[in-house]
Amino acid sequence: MFEFLVKRIATIVPTLLLVSMLIFGLQQLLPGDPAKILAGEEQDPTVVAFLRAKLHLDEPLPVRYGYWVSGVVRGDLGESIRTQQPVLELIVQKLPVTIELALLAMSIALLIGIPAGIVSAVGRGTAWDYAANMFALWGLSTPNFWLGILMILLFSVELGWLPASGYVSPFEDLGANLAAMIMPAFVLGNAIAAVLMRHTRSAMLQVLSSDYVRTARAKGLNERTVVLKHALRNALTPIITLGALELGTLLSGAVLTEQVFTIPGFGKLIVDSVFNRDYAVVQGVVMVTATAYITLNLLADLAYFLVNPRLRN
Amino acid sequence: MSVAISLPPSRVLAPEAGPWQRAWRRLRRRRGALVGLAVVVIFIALALFAPWIAPADPIATSWGAIRQAPSTAHWFGTDELGRDVLSRVIWGTRASMLAGVVSVSISLLLGVPIGLAAGFLGGVVDSVISRVTDAFLACPFLILAIALAAFLGPSLTNAMIAIGVSATPIFVRLTRAQVINVAVEDYIEAARAVGNSPLRIAIRHVLPNITAPVIVQATLAIAAAVIAEASLSFLGLGQQPPAPSWGSMLNTAKNYVDQAPWMAIWPGLSIFFLVLAFNLLGDGLRDALDPRQR
Numbered sequence: 203m204f205e206f207l208v209k210r211i212a213t214i215v216p217t218l219l220l221v222s223m224l225i226f227g228l229q230q231l232l233p234g235d236p237a238k239i240l241a242g243e244e245q246d247p248t249v250v251a252f253l254r255a256k257l258h259l260d261e262p263l264p265v266r267y268g269y270w271v272s273g274v275v276r277g278d279l280g281e282s283i284r285t286q287q288p289v290l291e292l293i294v295q296k297l298p299v300t301i302e303l304a305l306l307a308m309s310i311a312l313l314i315g316i317p318a319g320i321v322s323a324v325g326r327g328t329a330w331d332y333a334a335n336m337f338a339l340w341g342l343s344t345p346n347f348w349l350g351i352l353m354i355l356l357f358s359v360e361l362g363w364l365p366a367s368g369y370v371s372p373f374e375d376l377g378a379n380l381a382a383m384i385m386p387a388f389v390l391g392n393a394i395a396a397v398l399m400r401h402t403r404s405a406m407l408q409v410l411s412s413d414y415v416r417t418a419r420a421k422g423l424n425e426r427t428v429v430l431k432h433a434l435r436n437a438l439t440p441i442i443t444l445g446a447l448e449l450g451t452l453l454s455g456a457v458l459t460e461q462v463f464t465i466p467g468f469g470k471l472i473v474d475s476v477f478n479r480d481y482a483v484v485q486g487v488v489m490v491t492a493t494a495y496i497t498l499n500l501l502a503d504l505a506y507f508l509v510n511p512r513l514r515n
Numbered sequence: 516m517s518v519a520i521s522l523p524p525s526r527v528l529a530p531e532a533g534p535w536q537r538a539w540r541r542l543r544r545r546r547g548a549l550v551g552l553a554v555v556v557i558f559i560a561l562a563l564f565a566p567w568i569a570p571a572d573p574i575a576t577s578w579g580a581i582r583q584a585p586s587t588a589h590w591f592g593t594d595e596l597g598r599d600v601l602s603r604v605i606w607g608t609r610a611s612m613l614a615g616v617v618s619v620s621i622s623l624l625l626g627v628p629i630g631l632a633a634g635f636l637g638g639v640v641d642s643v644i645s646r647v648t649d650a651f652l653a654c655p656f657l658i659l660a661i662a663l664a665a666f667l668g669p670s671l672t673n674a675m676i677a678i679g680v681s682a683t684p685i686f687v688r689l690t691r692a693q694v695i696n697v698a699v700e701d702y703i704e705a706a707r708a709v710g711n712s713p714l715r716i717a718i719r720h721v722l723p724n725i726t727a728p729v730i731v732q733a734t735l736a737i738a739a740a741v742i743a744e745a746s747l748s749f750l751g752l753g754q755q756p757p758a759p760s761w762g763s764m765l766n767t768a769k770n771y772v773d774q775a776p777w778m779a780i781w782p783g784l785s786i787f788f789l790v791l792a793f794n795l796l797g798d799g800l801r802d803a804l805d806p807r808q809r
Contacts, residue, residue, distance in 0.1 A: 220650030231666040343791035345742050347749050348783035351769055359773045366772075454657030458746055462769065472658070473750055476665040488662045492653045 210503060214496050221492045222274060225485050226267050232481070235259075240283055240481065279486035284478050289486035292471060297490075299369065300467035303390065303459070304452050306383055310391035311398055311448075316441070318395070319402020323410060324429055334399055341396025346455050350389045350462035357385060367464035386463045390455045394448045401444045405437035412436075439509055446502030453491050538727075541803035548799020554792035562608040571599035573606040574757045582775040592777035595767060603759040604781050610753070610760035611789060614675050614744030615737040621679025622686050623733060627722075629683075630690025635698065635717050644687065651684040660743055664752040671744075671760070674753040678743045682736055689732050693725035700724075727804035734800055738793035745786050761786050 229236055237253040238245055253259070258266045273280065279289035322334035358366035365382050372379040409415060410433050418432045419425075457469030464470070468487065475483035532540070542548050561568060570590075577597030585592040591600035633644035651659070663677035697703065698721065706720045747753040748762025756763060761782040768778035 216646055217649045217653055220646055221653050224650055224654070225662075228662055228666045231663070233668065339791060339794060343738070343787055343794050345745055345749075345765075345783065345786050345790070347746065347769075348765055348779070348786060351765065351772055351779045351783065355772050355776050355779065359776070450655035454655040457657060457661065458749065461750060472661060476661065476750075476752065481666070484662055484665055488654060488658055491655060491658050495655060496653050 206507065207504070210500060214500060217496060218493065219271075221496075222271050222489065223267065225488050225492070226270050228485060228488075229481065230263075236481075239479065242283075242479075274489060279489065280482035282475070282483050283480050284475075289483050292483060293468065293486060293490050296466065296468045296471045299465060300456050300460070300469060302372065303383060303386055303456055303465065303467060306387035307390035307394065307452060307455075310387055311394035314391070315395035315398025316402050318399040320406055320429065320434065322399065323403045323406035326407065334403070338396040338399045341393050341399075344392065345458075346389050346393060347458040347462050349392060350386065350459060353385045353389060354462070369463075369465045382463075382465075386459045386465060389462070390452065390459045393455065394451055397448050397451070398441065398445055401441050402437065405440045406433060409433045409437045435509075439506055442502055442506050442509065446499050449498045449502075450495055453495060538803045542799055545799040545802060547795045548803070551792040551795030551797075551799060554788060555796060558608055558612060558789050558792070561605055562612040565606045565609060569599075569602035569605040571602040573598065573602040573759045575599075582771065582778070584775075585777055591781045592775065594764070594778050595771055595775070600764075600778060600781055603764060604761070604785055607759040607761045607764060607782060607785065608789075610671055610748070610758070611741050611744060611786070614671065614678065614753070615741040615789075615793070618675045618679035618682065618740045618744070619733050619736045621676065622682040622736060623729070625680070626683045626686025627690050627729060630687040631694055631717055631721065633687065634691040634694025635713065635721065641691070645691070648684045648687045651681075652688075654681075656681050656739075657743060657746060660747060661750065661752060664747055669752045669755060671748075671754045671758075674744055674747045677747070677752075678740050681743075682740065685736065686729070686732065689728060690725060693728055694721055697721050697724045731797055731801045731804060734793055734797035738790045738797065741786065741790050741793065 232239055235250075237250045237257065237259055240253050240257075241249045258269050261269075270280075277290055279293070281288055282292060285292075318334045318337060322331040325331050354366045357364045364385055367382075369382055370378040410429075415428060415433055418428045423432075453468075456467065457472060459465070460467045460469035461473055468491075472484060472487040475481075475487070575598065577593070580589070580593045580597040582595055583589060583593045583597075589599050589601065591604060594600055594603070629644055633641045654662075660674075660677040660681040663680060664674050667673035667677060703716060703720055706716050711719070744753055744760070745762035745765070748760045749766045751763070751766065754760035754763055764782040765779060768775070768782065771778055
């Protein structure tokens with residue numbers, strides 16, 4: 203167990219290092235002199251000179267990378283050109299909002315996706331299976347920002363039940379917070395529910411045709427116990443791993459969802475900084491996102507390890 | 516070693532049908548895939564013949580006809596500048612189709628050779644390529660595309676490059692895995708034994724045998740690329756105004772949802788149907804081309 207843990211954690215170090223190189227390399231894509239671009243419209247020579255010194259632009263590329271990555275390791279992701287705030291501080295401010303949205307969306311996705319997958323596998327070839335597959339196709343093909351606009355149209359404009367935008371902190375007013383978050387969470391969870399449904403369906407189909415399920419049925423257990431205790435438990439392992447890969451979809455989708463519902467989270471931060479040409483913030487956000495994604499996948503692997511006793515020895 | 520050659524039963528039954536013909540026959544039996552194919556063909560026609568099909572100029576503004584509801588004059592209504600929404604939706608097909616096809620072509624042109632090199636050469640080359648692929652995959656697809664588009668500058672071309680590059684690692688991984696599976700087959704060993712060069716083996720013997728899964732993945736990737744282009748345009752990082760694209764139309768429509776909901780309905784429905792069509796076609800192709808899944 204310990205050995206596996208150490209080995210698995212060791213594999214993320216080179217990945218993170220390469221991710222940091224990739225993100226640092228983005229700066230090279232800027233057309234022209236970065237200092238001039240970052241200095242904004244006026245291109246005040248003193249500002250340009252200041253930025254050049256601050257970003258070590260006169261040094262060779264590997265040296266600049268060295269400065270940048272040593273900062274990143276210490277938690278220094280640079281400063282926002284606009285607000286002069288440390289990038290990490292900006293991210294930490296916005297992160298809880300996105301985490302709440304992501305958790306709500308994942309809960310909705312699990313609540314819809316797994317039961318739908320089970321029903322569809324158990325009733326293979328029936329109307330239920332057909333309906334669940336239709337739902338999955340719909341979920342995979344609907345752009346979530348469009349679904350968001352449609353939901354605003356229905357629930358905010360036509361029915362007036364839910365606010366179209368306006369984030370409220372859960373510590374201020376939990377009811378208002380949930381009212382503002384339920385639509386975005388559904389929009390974000392919808393596509394993931396579709397993917398989870400498909401994974402659950404194929405994992406369940408495989409398990410349901412296995413010998414131990416036949417044995418469980420043969421010894422007279424009722425179908426409910428067979429499906430939920432014997433089959434689902436074993437089907438869960440691939441669902442966890444494949445589901446964890448959807449965390450990337452979750453983070454990507456949050457960018458669009460936050461934009462539609464004007465939620466002041468992580469995704470809105472990256473979009474706003476793209477338009478403010480605040481490149482340090484963009485780099486910081488991508489770095490944090492990638493780190494989060496790698497860590498979450500690591501946790502999923504560990505969960506996989508825990509639910510699958512065969513791997514433990 | 517036995518000299519007698521026994522033909523597999525399928526070849527005895529249908530001696531004239533090649534694997535592609537058999538796949539087409541299987542595809543034809545899938546209604547969903549055929550509907551998908553038909554819808555894709557319709558959208559291709561819309562994109563190609565937009566100038567002749569669209570009833571009005573997609574960028575001609577008309578201050579006298581701002582945000583008019585759908586009518587016989589404007590079937591899909593007009594937008595905030597009085598432009599005909601139907602014409603913009605038809606012209607917008609071009610941006611989406613182009614983005615889907617061009618960005619996936621970029622992914623294929625980069626990903627397949629790199630994956631082939633990794634799987635076929637192995638060793639250090641494989642390790643380096645695999646680690647870099649992991650790093651790319653660690654950045655969520657759309658976030659990487661947003662970052663790339665941000666640094667390259669907002670335009671449809673840059674959005675297509677950003678999407679194509681972001682989707683490349685999927686093809687590297689797929690190709691590499693397929694190559695490793697195929698490389699141990701007897702016919703590769705035979706090709707090597709007769710003295711073919713590694714490059715020739717890779718191109719003439721390995722590549723044709725990994726085409727099926729790559730085609731399936733490419734079809735599904737087009738669906739993802741169409742959504743990604745719409746997403747980037749929605750955020751203002753794709754097609755720039757006034758040129759029409761479904762994503763940027765939705766971006767504007769969002770601000771008028773209470774006064775002019777038709778502005779949001781049609782571009783969104785178009786994205787939905789095009790993506791659905793590619794997904795149906797991709798699923799059908801997978802069933803038709805991958806005998807293991809049957």
